[in-house]
Amino acid sequence: MRSSKTVNIRDVARAARVSAGTVSRALSGSPLVNEETRAKIMEVVKALGYAPHPSAQRLSTGKTFAIGLIAPFFTRPSVTERLNGAVSLLVKNHYDLVIHDIETPEQRQAGFLDIIRRERVDGVLILSMRIHDQDAQLIKDSELPVVLVDTDHPALAQLNRLVVDDVAGGRVATEYLLQLGHTRIGFIGDYVENPLGFVSSRNRRSGYCQALEQAGVPVRPEYYSEGEHGRPFARLQARQMLSQPMRPTAIFAASDTQAIGVLEAARDLALRVPDDLSVIGYDDIEFADILQLTTMHQNLAESGRLGVQLLLDSIANPQLQPIYRVLPTELVVRRTTAPVSDLSQ
Amino acid sequence: MRSSKTVNIRDVARAARVSAGTVSRALSGSPLVNEETRAKIMEVVKALGYAPHPSAQRLSTGKTFAIGLIAPFFTRPSVTERLNGAVSLLVKNHYDLVIHDIETPEQRQAGFLDIIRRERVDGVLILSMRIHDQDAQLIKDSELPVVLVDTDHPALAQLNRLVVDDVAGGRVATEYLLQLGHTRIGFIGDYVENPLGFVSSRNRRSGYCQALEQAGVPVRPEYYSEGEHGRPFARLQARQMLSQPMRPTAIFAASDTQAIGVLEAARDLALRVPDDLSVIGYDDIEFADILQLTTMHQNLAESGRLGVQLLLDSIANPQLQPIYRVLPTELVVRRTTAPVSDLSQ
DNA sequence: ATGAAAGCGCTAACAG
DNA sequence: CTGTTAGCGCTTTCAT
DSSP states (O other), rough: OSSSSSSOOOHHHHHHTSSSSHHHHHHHHOSSSSSHHHHHHHHHHHHHHOOHHHHHHHHSSSOOOEEEEEEEEETTTTHHHHHHHOOOHHHHEEEEEEEEEEHHHHHHHHHHHHOOOOOOOOOEEEEEEEEEHHHEEEEETTOOOEEEEOOOGGTTTTTTEEEEEEHHHHHHHHHHHHHHHHOOOEEEEESOTTOOOOHHHHHHHHHHHHHHHHHOOOOGGGGGEEEEHHHHHHHHHHHHHSSSSSSOOOEEESSSSHHHHHHHHHHTTTTTTTTOEEEEEOOOOOOOOOTTTTTEEEEEEHHHHHHHHHHHHHOOOOOOOOOOEOOOOOEEEESSSOOOOOOGG | OOOOOOOOOOHHHHHHHHHHHHHHHTTTSSSSSOOHHHHHHHHHHHHHHHOOOOOHHHHHHHOEEEEEEEEEEEOOOHHHHHHHHHHHHHTTTTTTEEEEEEHHHHHHHHHHHHHHOOOOSSEEESSSSSHHHHHHHHHTTSOOOOEEEEEOGGTTTTTTEEEEEEEHHHHHHHHHHHHTTOOSSSEEOOOOSTTTOOOOHHHHHHHHHHHHTTOOOOGGGGEEEESSSSHHHHHHHHHHHHHTTOSSSSSSSSSSHHHHHHHHHHHTOOOOTTTTOEEEEEEEEEEHHHHTTTTEEEOOHHHHHHHHHHHHHHHHHHHHHHHOOEOOOOOEOOSSSOOOOGGGG
């Protein structure tokens, strides 16, 4: 008949013939405890299978050893890959991870309010979420270490931020197509106003426009399409764009996911890639390699890892100078891009 | 100069001119409180921006409103999709999620010991992790509600379990190939003894063998290959297998990921799919659709959701009869399989 | 080096 | 219906 109550620090104290305070000190590695008694205590701890009660510890110390992670977890492969990096480092540091998945606009509100409370977690990592003005205020008031990865807000310059220069990336991608001789270059992206507020698509589009303008190529509305994010939508958008009389000879998609939709559209219309149509994506998710998609590479997992590192650092040392870092992006040429050919005209 | 201490229940009590106990009752929706005072309290709560301290609440009630999730999070797309379902339901029920990612064997040990403690979470969901005998003992002793999804252990029959009949799935896949006239059917799978202990590959292989034997087709070692899980490894395995003099005319891969490797190998060797080689995968991850891969479908997200549902139910009502359910699997024919042709001989 | 005692913020049992 | 009180399990002064 074993008692169902779990063993607590007083049980250990009693068995080791010391006080609870001493057990606590012994366990926390305080130097103020005799080596013999420490040994004895450890022995008892082991024998009884004691482990401290996390909530009690947290209540007493005010530290949670948990960090909060706010992200649209499963909406996009690029997010998943960033998460991967974040989680791996967290695990290594024995931090609990309290996750808040944001998939709908309503969850946004709740998520921010709920997690940005000192008592729940020691710090918060926000990943790929557009930050609204009111959220920014909340974050500012919270006095909780927060780091931003793949997102930013003008009112939060005092935070650690890891951002991606999507404008530059969009420019590089487009310049590459121009360099290949393309001038009829389409863009397939998200709705500029999308419910979750990803802004990457918009920024990539800005880069696209910049590159065209700089090259003296007019930005034509019939070569620009926005739609809901996702492969099937992109496929539709692309099919429409490619069915025009003077169809584009190249398409820059705001994400690899969408680029895959474009590839499907090309197949639908019996257009050969890259002979008839060049396609370039963004993110370099694993699929890009499989499909031999030319794309803009960014080190997704590394960005997550770095974000966690920054967060843990600033939890340990709140006075640390905040870091603002623009993560590098790089063109990876594979098999979906080629020089414009007369045939494709 | 705002005080940095957060407001607690006594501050609220004072401002509302009631006792802390009453505030607690008002907040928990107890009927034993006057509507007027409740209104007054709510007002103060709002004005002060009060929210209860989670650790204190947990310590006091013994409930954590968190569940633990043990899974090899990012190792396989199929796991990610199951997680997706699990997380979505958890969020809906306002449960915190304490995740334990297991990527290496060492993490296995720590993960199980650490999380299966009553004080940390109210229940545990174990996803796609092979359970060792010693883990099973731990789980049994823990008195904590635990549900198993895509995994099982003989000593844990008293638990809620959602399993996949991979043997049957392997049989169905292989029978389909036999039905198409193939007799030289290869199998590409994981090492039977792999560090994280996934067993699905092994079971799928059993089904494969069963189907062959039943059809009177000999199981030939040169058509069987095990290797590390992953696309590049499968590619190598397949390349080797397909370079033999009497190469297989069809390959059943233990996962879609590996099937993709097989497709790459076919491309490497200039074999046309499905004309020269039929390929069938397992899981029906999103990629399978993109690549038009014939595969064994299972509703991955749904299994995660169901697992959480079971867990929440048995937290709410521990006396509930445990459920054992075999999740359905279904063949999805796409474009990578075809009848064996003379050409392919 | 160790014990005693106070307190972290909350809930729940008991009185009234 | 509400106030008071006694914990939940741990850490951390403050003595000694």
